[in-house]
Amino acid sequence: xxxxxxxxxxxxxxxxxxxxxxxxGTSAADSPKTMGPTHDEIAVRAYxxxxxxxxxxxxxxxxxxxxxxxxxxxxxx
Numbered sequence: 001x002x003x004x005x006x007x008x009x010x011x012x013x014x015x016x017x018x019x020x021x022x023x024x025g026t027s028a029a030d031s032p033k034t035m036g037p038t039h040d041e042i043a044v045r046a047y048x049x050x051x052x053x054x055x056x057x058x059x060x061x062x063x064x065x066x067x068x069x070x071x072x073x074x075x076x077x
Contacts, residue, residue: 036068036071036072037068037071037072041071042064042067042068042071043064043067045067045068045070045071046060046063046064046066046067048067049063049066049067050063
């Protein structure tokens, strides 16, 4: 009985990735309309909100959520 070479996991994942991509080579998740702000963008905006308070005490989580909301909607409160 002849032995066959084991299948490569890399080639299987490449097939899956290639088949799930859109015709232009980018997936729907890569679309600018569906991508949200990055962690760094939110962090920078949250820091700007902190600075706008002149560094007065506040809740960093509230600043973070406000920054995330502003970046998602494109509006600054």
